[in-house]
Amino acid sequence: MTVNVDQTYPETLHPLHTLLLAGAVPLFLGAMFSDLAYSSSYQIQWTNFASWLIAGALLFAGLALLCAIVGWVRTRRRYRYAFIYPLLLLVTWVVGFINALVHAKDAWATMPTGLTLSIIVALLICVTAWIGVTGCLKGGAK
Amino acid sequence: MKTLNLCAIFCVSAALLAGCSREDATPNQYGSDIRLPAPERGLLPNMTIAKPAAWGDRVPTVPEGFTISAIATNLNIPRQTLVLPNGDILVAEGRGGGAAKLKPKDVIAGYIKAKGNTTVKSGNSLTLLRDKDGDGVYEDRSIFAEDLNAPYGLALVGSNLYVANQDALVRFDYQEGQISANGAPQKILDLPSAINHHWTKALTASEDGRYLYVAIGSNSNITERGMDAEVNRAQVWQIDAQTGAYKPYATGLRNPTALAIQPGTGVLWVVVNERDELGPNLVPDYLTSVKEGGFYGWPWAYWGKNVDPRVRPENPSKVAESLTPDYSLGSHVAALGVTFSSDVMGPKFANGVFVGEHGSWNRANPVGYRVSFIPFADGRPNGQPIDFVSGFRGEDGKTRGRPVGVTLDPRGALIVADDLANTIWRVVRKP
Numbered sequence: 005m006t007v008n009v010d011q012t013y014p015e016t017l018h019p020l021h022t023l024l025l026a027g028a029v030p031l032f033l034g035a036m037f038s039d040l041a042y043s044s045s046y047q048i049q050w051t052n053f054a055s056w057l058i059a060g061a062l063l064f065a066g067l068a069l070l071c072a073i074v075g076w077v078r079t080r081r082r083y084r085y086a087f088i089y090p091l092l093l094l095v096t097w098v099v100g101f102i103n104a105l106v107h108a109k110d111a112w113a114t115m116p117t118g119l120t121l122s123i124i125v126a127l128l129i130c131v132t133a134w135i136g137v138t139g140c141l142k143g144g145a146k
Numbered sequence: 147m148k149t150l151n152l153c154a155i156f157c158v159s160a161a162l163l164a165g166c167s168r169e170d171a172t173p174n175q176y177g178s179d180i181r182l183p184a185p186e187r188g189l190l191p192n193m194t195i196a197k198p199a200a201w202g203d204r205v206p207t208v209p210e211g212f213t214i215s216a217i218a219t220n221l222n223i224p225r226q227t228l229v230l231p232n233g234d235i236l237v238a239e240g241r242g243g244g245a246a247k248l249k250p251k252d253v254i255a256g257y258i259k260a261k262g263n264t265t266v267k268s269g270n271s272l273t274l275l276r277d278k279d280g281d282g283v284y285e286d287r288s289i290f291a292e293d294l295n296a297p298y299g300l301a302l303v304g305s306n307l308y309v310a311n312q313d314a315l316v317r318f319d320y321q322e323g324q325i326s327a328n329g330a331p332q333k334i335l336d337l338p339s340a341i342n343h344h345w346t347k348a349l350t351a352s353e354d355g356r357y358l359y360v361a362i363g364s365n366s367n368i369t370e371r372g373m374d375a376e377v378n379r380a381q382v383w384q385i386d387a388q389t390g391a392y393k394p395y396a397t398g399l400r401n402p403t404a405l406a407i408q409p410g411t412g413v414l415w416v417v418v419n420e421r422d423e424l425g426p427n428l429v430p431d432y433l434t435s436v437k438e439g440g441f442y443g444w445p446w447a448y449w450g451k452n453v454d455p456r457v458r459p460e461n462p463s464k465v466a467e468s469l470t471p472d473y474s475l476g477s478h479v480a481a482l483g484v485t486f487s488s489d490v491m492g493p494k495f496a497n498g499v500f501v502g503e504h505g506s507w508n509r510a511n512p513v514g515y516r517v518s519f520i521p522f523a524d525g526r527p528n529g530q531p532i533d534f535v536s537g538f539r540g541e542d543g544k545t546r547g548r549p550v551g552v553t554l555d556p557r558g559a560l561i562v563a564d565d566l567a568n569t570i571w572r573v574v575r576k577p
Contacts, residue, residue, distance in 0.1 A: 108251035
């Protein structure tokens, strides 16, 4: 008897990968709203919140990025545009990291750059997560 | 020095947003007429942290005609000293603070900065040193008082020995010749101690002994712990020694780390550590006479009316009233001690103040790490600082000591507390 092994390519992300990726979304969004609160109230605690939310988001997004790179290595031969999602996630992470450094400045020195970056990175993570979870933009099978 | 030039690592990403300025020349920033550069801050602050090493056979460098010796070692973080009338020396030992870490940055920066300091546990005590036969060797040593809370400022008025702990001003009875306190001290009043980001409480007494002056540092670098944390901070208080009644004597002094009364005039002088993270050549630490009711800028302004953009809400009226200090000691030198000199130090060093400079962290090229002498003329600083005790940072890049308190011994010596080597140094003129 012969066994016919069919190499399969999962169409959806691993649940752990999904959790890590999705987890970064509310953290980056929370940082953005905290920055909005600080910039309108000058209450310092909001910028402390933003700093930790960004740190948490970078942890989640960083682990998701590792999963994404592994996924890309496994599927790049099958899908023409498999690189788009990991690349977007990498860009998101780098911008998020720069934002973390900006948030390490004292008091109002984080502003307005910190808020601008928080908005950009919040949009980036939403788009990236959508593309990653739905698997759209991968392109057709080669 | 261990150069933690983290900026180099991140410059690629940093360049996306802001250039990493590497300009770190040390301009002449001494005196009253100084030029200040524009504020700058890359994505990471400049950090060069001292790399501690033991003195071994070495000693700090002193000018010709002077000698230096260690009169006490293995102390538990000596900060300020007091020379008693019989020549005994009291040493306040301790480490205070412990402010909560509010941001990831505090965790990381706190870890890095701690590498440049001693790892010894806080002594929380006063040690008494005695030279029995006047040969300059302090052979007797006793614990004068213990179980204090990070004692720092010391002052003797008659038979009252005042000690400024990080949370309270207390008083001991003192009789000449005593080697240990009679008992627990009596509290004069509580001092602001919530958070205690800058925990040191410097202390001095007016010439007539009626008033005590206590210096209270700010609770942040530049309000990053919130404005509410800064109530009663960055001030010098005047306290009635009899009643404990107090009032802010001067405000806006970010971190006033040492006080001294000018002999003859009775004027109060202070050294102040200014704010970080505005670049290698901002903001100058300073020495100034303290004007009663004066406001010296922190947090809204620095060196007079230069606005600090990091403070919100803004306060233009406070900026407008901000006084310019008398004398810039240079940015980031971290002055932690000041004492007026006298004729006993010889003609070259008779008229002026000695300043203990703990040394910088927020600069690629370190500055400070010395005791400087600022010459005076007509009761005011006049001229460039002179190295009086140096060599704390060796040419091998290691740091062997960091000066804190400096005290003139009227018998003809300068006493220097070193909180890295946990040593007391004594500088005397050669006979």
